[in-house]
Amino acid sequence: xxxxxxxxxxxxxxxxxxxxxxxxxxxxxxxxxxxxxxxxxxxxxxxxxxxxxxxxxxxxxxxxxxxxxxxxxxxxxxxxxxxxxxxxxxxxxxxxxxxxxxxxxxxxxxxxxxxxxxxxxxxxxxxxxxxxxxxxxxxxxxxxxxxxxxxxxxxxxxxxxxxxxxxxxxxxxxxxxxxxxxxxxxxxxxxxxxxxxxxxxxxxxxxxxxxxxxxxxxxxxxxxxxxxxxxxxxxxxxxxxxxxxxxxxxxxxxxxxxxxxxxxxxxxxxxxxxxxxxxxxxxxxxxxxxxxxxxxxxxxxxxxxxxxxxxxxxxxxxxxxxxxxxxxxxxxxxxxxxxxxxxxxxxxxxxxxxxxxxxxxxx
Amino acid sequence: xxxxxxxxxxxxxxxxxxxxxxxxxxxxxxxxxxxxxxxxxxxxxxxxxxxxxxxxxxxxxxxxxxxxxxxxxxxxxxxxxxxxxxxxxxxxxxxxxxxxxxxxxxxxxxxxxxxxxxxxxxxxxxxxxxxxxxxxxxxxxxxxxxxxxxxxxxxxxxxxxxxxxxxxxxxxxxxxxxxxxxxxxxxxxxxxxxxxxxxxxxxxxxxxxxxxxxxxxxxxxxxxxxxxxxxxxxxxxxxxxxxxxxxxxxxxxxxxxxxxxxxxxxxxxxxxxxxxxxxxxxxxxxxxxxxxxxxxxxxxxxxxxxxxxxxxxxxxxxxxxxxxxxxxxxxxxxxxxxxxxxxxxxxxxxxxxxxxxxxxxxxxxxxxxxxxxxxxxxxxxxxxxxxxxxxxxxxxxxxxxxxxxxxxxxxxxxxxxxxxxxxxxxxxxxxxxxxxxxxxxxxxxxxxxxxxxxxxxxxxxxxxxxxxxxxxxxxxxxxxxxxxxxxxxxxxxxxxxxxxxxxxxxxxxxxxxxx
Numbered sequence: 001x002x003x004x005x006x007x008x009x010x011x012x013x014x015x016x017x018x019x020x021x022x023x024x025x026x027x028x029x030x031x032x033x034x035x036x037x038x039x040x041x042x043x044x045x046x047x048x049x050x051x052x053x054x055x056x057x058x059x060x061x062x063x064x065x066x067x068x069x070x071x072x073x074x075x076x077x078x079x080x081x082x083x084x085x086x087x088x089x090x091x092x093x094x095x096x097x098x099x100x101x102x103x104x105x106x107x108x109x110x111x112x113x114x115x116x117x118x119x120x121x122x123x124x125x126x127x128x129x130x131x132x133x134x135x136x137x138x139x140x141x142x143x144x145x146x147x148x149x150x151x152x153x154x155x156x157x158x159x160x161x162x163x164x165x166x167x168x169x170x171x172x173x174x175x176x177x178x179x180x181x182x183x184x185x186x187x188x189x190x191x192x193x194x195x196x197x198x199x200x201x202x203x204x205x206x207x208x209x210x211x212x213x214x215x216x217x218x219x220x221x222x223x224x225x226x227x228x229x230x231x232x233x234x235x236x237x238x239x240x241x242x243x244x245x246x247x248x249x250x251x252x253x254x255x256x257x258x259x260x261x262x263x264x265x266x267x268x269x270x271x272x273x274x275x276x277x278x279x280x281x282x283x284x285x286x287x288x289x290x291x292x293x294x295x296x297x298x299x300x301x302x303x304x305x306x307x308x309x310x311x312x313x314x315x316x317x318x319x320x321x322x323x324x325x326x327x328x329x330x331x332x333x334x335x336x337x338x339x340x341x342x343x344x345x346x347x348x349x350x351x352x353x354x355x356x357x358x359x360x361x362x363x
Numbered sequence: 364x365x366x367x368x369x370x371x372x373x374x375x376x377x378x379x380x381x382x383x384x385x386x387x388x389x390x391x392x393x394x395x396x397x398x399x400x401x402x403x404x405x406x407x408x409x410x411x412x413x414x415x416x417x418x419x420x421x422x423x424x425x426x427x428x429x430x431x432x433x434x435x436x437x438x439x440x441x442x443x444x445x446x447x448x449x450x451x452x453x454x455x456x457x458x459x460x461x462x463x464x465x466x467x468x469x470x471x472x473x474x475x476x477x478x479x480x481x482x483x484x485x486x487x488x489x490x491x492x493x494x495x496x497x498x499x500x501x502x503x504x505x506x507x508x509x510x511x512x513x514x515x516x517x518x519x520x521x522x523x524x525x526x527x528x529x530x531x532x533x534x535x536x537x538x539x540x541x542x543x544x545x546x547x548x549x550x551x552x553x554x555x556x557x558x559x560x561x562x563x564x565x566x567x568x569x570x571x572x573x574x575x576x577x578x579x580x581x582x583x584x585x586x587x588x589x590x591x592x593x594x595x596x597x598x599x600x601x602x603x604x605x606x607x608x609x610x611x612x613x614x615x616x617x618x619x620x621x622x623x624x625x626x627x628x629x630x631x632x633x634x635x636x637x638x639x640x641x642x643x644x645x646x647x648x649x650x651x652x653x654x655x656x657x658x659x660x661x662x663x664x665x666x667x668x669x670x671x672x673x674x675x676x677x678x679x680x681x682x683x684x685x686x687x688x689x690x691x692x693x694x695x696x697x698x699x700x701x702x703x704x705x706x707x708x709x710x711x712x713x714x715x716x717x718x719x720x721x722x723x724x725x726x727x728x729x730x731x732x733x734x735x736x737x738x739x740x741x742x743x744x745x746x747x748x749x750x751x752x753x754x755x756x757x758x759x760x761x762x763x764x765x766x767x768x769x770x771x772x773x774x775x776x777x778x779x780x781x782x783x784x785x786x787x788x789x790x791x792x793x794x795x796x797x798x799x800x801x802x803x804x805x806x807x808x809x810x811x812x813x814x815x816x817x818x819x820x821x822x823x824x825x826x827x828x829x830x831x832x833x834x835x836x837x838x839x840x841x842x843x844x845x846x847x848x849x850x851x852x853x854x855x856x857x858x859x860x861x862x863x864x865x866x867x868x869x870x871x872x873x874x875x876x877x878x
Contacts, residue, residue: 003380004379215735215736216734216735217725217731220725220736221725227711228708228712228713230708231711231719231722233690233708234670234690234700234702234709235723236694237722238689344378345378348376348378348380349376349421351380352380352381353374353382353421
């Protein structure tokens with residue numbers, strides 16, 4: 001490997017670590033500034049998530065849906081389409097699986113069959129809905145960000161229609177669906193940590209995603225199209241079809257995440273606003289350098305910060321919302337290509353000029 | 364003779380670690396045409412961009428009339444007195460020549476643009492330096508050579524003292540080149556300094572006073588033209604003698620591979636880009652297509668292999684009509700294409716050498732195992748390509764953007780030449796790459812067609828290349844074939860120039876059996 005390439009890779013990793021560190025330091029400073037008991041708040045934020053099994057389980061619980069939406073965004077990014085429909089799909093999928101589980105309640109299907117059926121439905125739902133902004137963007141050249149965000153609100157209000165008109169439990173005073181039948185719920189496999197069998201689904205999907213992304217011809221075509229559509233066209237890859245396929249796959253993943261979260265974590269469907277899981281998926285994917293292999297790690301990191309904030313929120317006077325600010329900082333630093341670039345360039349210049357390396361003729 | 368510009372120990376390193384210039388020093392005098400030569404990749408363009416304020420540098424200094432220059436932008440460079448004529452002109456087609464020249468420094472009357480004054484000052488300056496142009500004409504009505512004059516006038520009216528010209532003759536015919544040289548001599552004698560970049564050594568011998576030679580980013584030296592010969596310069600540039608002449612066997616007539624009948628393409632303005640062109644291309648021959656840029660040869664050549672559109676007529680490839688076929692289908696039928704712009708569609712810069720070589724065949728059974736990509740087979744094939752085509756890279760996973768221009772082109776050539784094609788379109792296959800790779804690509808084109816019976820179409824602005832490599836030639840002008848030569852024997856660049864410019868045209872009867 002050439003020296004230049006090594007320096008580039010080292011700085012790429014440094015950049016992400018530095019971004020996380022800066023955000024982390026910022027959190028600590030904010031905690032010190034606004035908390036009455038800063039030492040306790042810092043302890044709770046940084047060590048708190050690991051202090052009990054239940055809290056650690058909380059990290060895993062929070063990470064699972066982020067892994068799915070993060071993968072979804074990796075596929076959107078692979079073909080250079082900033083399709084944010086994952087946000088709306090997440091809530092839609094949760095709502096639809098609840099609706100269907102309730103509708104099929106009378107049949108008393110075996111658990112395995114019921115869960116499998118619901119997951120398949122969420123996958124189809126995700127694919128079909130993600131196809132809408134993708135095709136509008138491809139055929140009508142409409143801005144994908146605008147179309148997907150507008151679609152998210154349509155999806156949100158559709159779920160509210162379903163919630164209030166079709167599945168609402170009239171016996172509770174707040175807006176919530178009837179209780180999800182037990183045969184539709186994902187088993188808790190580590191009850192003391194609250195971890196449900198969604199983690200197994202995640203592991204299976206992980207293998208499929210990685211194979212598709214880096215070992216299948218279709219995944220290769222997506223990378224080529226994303227990297228240079230003109231080149232893809234020149235070598236005979238069907239650019240539009242590839243772009244749409246990738247977004248459909250991205251949609252199915254986000255949708256699957258919504259179903260797993262709903263069936264694994266919740267008793268009822270009671271979301272009345274967008275959950276931000278889709279947007280957090282963007283953070284996860286960007287941190288993972290848009291590589292699905294790394295997504296579980298970055299999802300875990302983000303979940304850790306979220307869990308830390310939750311612990312602080314529960315044990316002290318800090319509002320949980322402050323982590324949104326933190327996320328913004330991380331994205332800003334990781335997404336900013338030029339962050340640390342002058343240091344990197346100086347290293348490259350120095351190494352190119354060093355007598356040991358000689359003059360790289362490069363031809 | 365007064366020293367105008369002094370460049371001292373300039374070192375420039377790009378962020379990919381490539382040392383483009385190392386300790387370059389030379390001086391340029393007033394009343395001088397100073398040639399700058401070097402192979403592609405030797406650092407000429409980088410050096411010029413530095414002088415024009417488009418690139419920064421890590422070490423060294425530039426002095427203009429003894430004063431140290433810190434150029435921040437091209438605008439800054441123009442203010443200080445350094446102008447540059449690019450290969451691609453930056454003009455507003457819908458405005459008149461006069462308006463283009465005064466753009467940004469418009470004369471005003473009562474704070475309104477004074478068109479008459481603009482016409483007056485621009486025609487005055489044109490007359491002063493003997494530029495024969497009508498400044499009231501719109502830029503979209505004038506020829507490339509005239510656009511170049513407009514660019515020169517734009518620089519002159521802004522008061523530059525040094526004019527950098529980046530391969531100004533690449534877009535000109537021999538006749539236009541001669542006219543340009545006369546004007547450059549007038550400018551020189553009126554006190555300007557001209558830095559003249561060119562690959563054509565005979566032009567340098569003819570026009571320039573001194574020459575600075577670059578090799579692999581370093582300055583070999585500055586010499587008086589009077590003491591030099593073409594051979595001497597070329598040896599200093601390359602460090603060895605290069606053979607760009609080839610021994611070609613006489614070709615025998617083979618079966619027709621491509622039959623083109625009455626092909627027409629109309630652009631958005633309703634203008635015919637190429638018009639009613641009919642042509643046969645045979646196995647085992649190299650057909651050269653020449654023409655001044657923008658006369659339809661690019662669009663025509665891409666249309667016949669299905670990479671761009673046509674609106675009427677037919678193209679039959681081995682008897683099959685190509686209309687409506689996807690690029691993948693065409694490639695599987697045996698069509699290959701080395702595109703004109705390797706950065707834009709020849710490869711994906713951020714992907715690896717491997718990904719760029721298998722781009723057109725990753726899905727073929729040869730590279731698949733149970734539906735998955737067969738890494739072993741792919742790696743074996745790619746490594747073979749890297750060694751066969753002498754691609755200088757660290758390994759197959761290195762991103763293509765880290766390679767030099769010549770090596771990027773080798774990646775493209777490796778892909779297209781190993782595709783098992785029966786027809787190949789080579790568009791400007793050696794533009795902007797080093798002599799060694801140029802030699803290799805030309806040899807490959809010849810051996811592919813003469814030994815493997817590939818039908819080859821070569822489109823190139825380099826007339827010398829066309830004459831060296833082609834078996835047969837056609838000249839295109841305004842979308843039509845205006846001349847055809849069954850052999851390159853006895854055809855000169857000047858003769859081609861006359862047909863390209865429209866000074867001469869062959870009649871349909873003259874070309875009847877040649878198309």
